[in-house]
Amino acid sequence: MPSADEGDRPPPRTFGRRRGRPLRAARDRLVEERLPALAIDLGGEGPLDPMQLFAEPPEAIWLEIGFGGGEHLAWQAERTPKVGFIGAEVFVNGVASLLRHIDERQLDNVRIHADDARPLLERLAPGSIARIFLLFPDPWPKARHSGRRFIQRETLDSLARLLRPGGELRVASDDPGYVAWALAHLMRHPAFCWTARRPQDWRQRPDDWPETRYEAKARQAGRQPTFLRFVRRRHGTIPEAHPGR
Numbered sequence: 059m060p061s062a063d064e065g066d067r068p069p070p071r072t073f074g075r076r077r078g079r080p081l082r083a084a085r086d087r088l089v090e091e092r093l094p095a096l097a098i099d100l101g102g103e104g105p106l107d108p109m110q111l112f113a114e115p116p117e118a119i120w121l122e123i124g125f126g127g128g129e130h131l132a133w134q135a136e137r138t139p140k141v142g143f144i145g146a147e148v149f150v151n152g153v154a155s156l157l158r159h160i161d162e163r164q165l166d167n168v169r170i171h172a173d174d175a176r177p178l179l180e181r182l183a184p185g186s187i188a189r190i191f192l193l194f195p196d197p198w199p200k201a202r203h204s205g206r207r208f209i210q211r212e213t214l215d216s217l218a219r220l221l222r223p224g225g226e227l228r229v230a231s232d233d234p235g236y237v238a239w240a241l242a243h244l245m246r247h248p249a250f251c252w253t254a255r256r257p258q259d260w261r262q263r264p265d266d267w268p269e270t271r272y273e274a275k276a277r278q279a280g281r282q283p284t285f286l287r288f289v290r291r292r293h294g295t296i297p298e299a300h301p302g303r
């Protein structure tokens with residue numbers, strides 16, 4: 059059982075750096091000028107209905123956690139303009155990159171949480187998300203860092219609470235250890251059902267799923283990515299939000 063002190067401690071960081079090379083002036087300006095209008099305000103109390111973040115309520119809300127440079131999110135947002143997108147990313151250079159995609163493609167269906175995704179997960183209303191993407195999360199391959207992996211029982215509880223029944227969770231990784239970890243946690247979780255029927259289903263990326271920057275890097279390095287799709291069961295626990303996280 060954790061001591062009172064341990065209970066108060068923030069969860070371990072699941073990410074590496076928050077900043078990379080200094081942003082060029084133009085990107086810096088983009089973040090300063092464009093982010094405030096698209097950023098999600100987590101102030102206030104009570105569940106946050108993501109439909110309210112958009113001028114016109116979208117048909118559904120999709121969430122990408124750790125969107126990196128935002129190429130996948132921008133591609134999805136352009137392809138499905140009636141869906142409202144929420145992207146969460148701590149890496150400021152990645153946020154700037156997504157803002158550039160948003161401007162270039164003139165997207166008005168994207169909102170951004172430029173910080174740790176986990177407090178956002180706690181605030182979003184239960185059943186409010188139709189699809190969640192977690193693509194090439196940092197693998198933290200050393201056993202002693204396993205607490206930093208994004209997939210943990212607690213985060214899966216949060217994702218299960220957010221996903222509407224029949225909603226989809228997509229996870230990809232090029233790290234065999236992370237794939238085994240993700241599968242073990244997801245198969246054990248009562249709310250998720252793996253959709254794969256044959257090896258092709260996890261070896262081949264579906265057509266509505268563009269390559270991300272990390273997938274390209276993995277392939278160049280000779281690593282084979284794995285693509286996992288899970289459906290939120292209609293029955294199965296929807297745990298309460300974890301207070302204080």
Ligand SMILES: C[S@@+](CC[C@H](N)C(=O)[O-])C[C@H]1O[C@@H](n2cnc3c(N)ncnc32)[C@H](O)[C@@H]1O
Pocket residue numbers: 072073074075123124125126127146147148149152173174175176192193194195196208270271272273
């Ligand atoms: C290995 S990169 C993959 C980026 C992108 N999904 C891709 O496939 O190219 C993992 C990303 O997740 C972000 N990340 C890790 N933990 C996060 C968290 N708790 N909240 C938001 N972003 C996170 C990191 O900053 C990093 O950009």
